[in-house]
């Protein structure tokens with residue numbers, strides 16, 4: 229059974245990505261940093277449908293914790309074959325003059341540093357096996373350039389550019405790297421989102437609806453599959469046509 233690590237999978241998009249990978253036959257390490265009940269619920273749901281999953285508690289922005297976390301996954305499930313870099317911390321928005329370098333570093337830790345250190349930890353093994361998959365969860369904000377959000381937008385932009393470089397470097401070794409780029413997908417943290425803002429957003433979506441976490445998860449499952457082995461260095465926007473190419 230192939231092993232997937234989904235970072236930040238105790239709720240939100242990560243929880244549904246983990247679930248769908250479990251349904252597709254992956255053994256899933258459900259990573260999280262704080263919400264043990266949430267992660268356990270995701271694990272139980274996967275096990276309840278006959279799948280294999282374990283909770284994997286470690287902070288992706290802690291270099292030492294990453295090593296310990298991957299060791300624990302290897303012991304419980306075997307070596308990781310797929311990393312889905314999905315975890316995110318708080319995403320504060322503020323006018324430019326209120327932003328500091330630290331507000332940028334905070335985002336880069338999640339979207340550049342964590343994916344880099346996770347990949348470096350597994351790469352010797354992937355190289356030896358000539359296989360491995362990275363799927364980075366990006367955002368349409370890179371194309372849209374949302375204002376008051378330079379910290380997050382630039383880190384997601386860096387994640388996209390980094391994925392392209394990694395894809396070219398690793399393609400000869402049978403390893404693929406792709407980005408799934410969601411539009412606004414309501415998850416638990418959007419429960420109190422302004423309804424008017426959501427309607428305004430839908431007005432800009434050619435498909436005329438909000439996306440669902442399943443829309444994202446199904447794209448991840450496809451890119452992780454054998455059928456997608458010739459796809460690398462790509463960004464798949466899953467946003468009902470809001471951004472084009």
Ligand SMILES: NC(=O)c1ccc[n+]([C@@H]2O[C@H](COP(=O)([O-])OP(=O)(O)OC[C@H]3O[C@@H](n4cnc5c(N)ncnc54)[C@H](OP(=O)(O)O)[C@@H]3O)[C@@H](O)[C@H]2O)c1
Nearest residue numbers: 236237238239240241260261262263287288315316412413
């Ligand atoms: N939802 C959207 O509309 C949307 C749109 C575009 C892009 N995205 C991207 O999609 C991804 C998921 O977003 P989401 O909306 O599902 O976020 P979310 O609901 O806030 O979930 C974030 C997850 O990350 C975990 N996490 C936080 N800090 C962590 C750490 N240090 N180490 C490991 N895990 C950590 C959280 O669990 P714990 O609290 O248990 O640690 C939680 O499971 C993000 O990369 C986001 O930028 C989302």
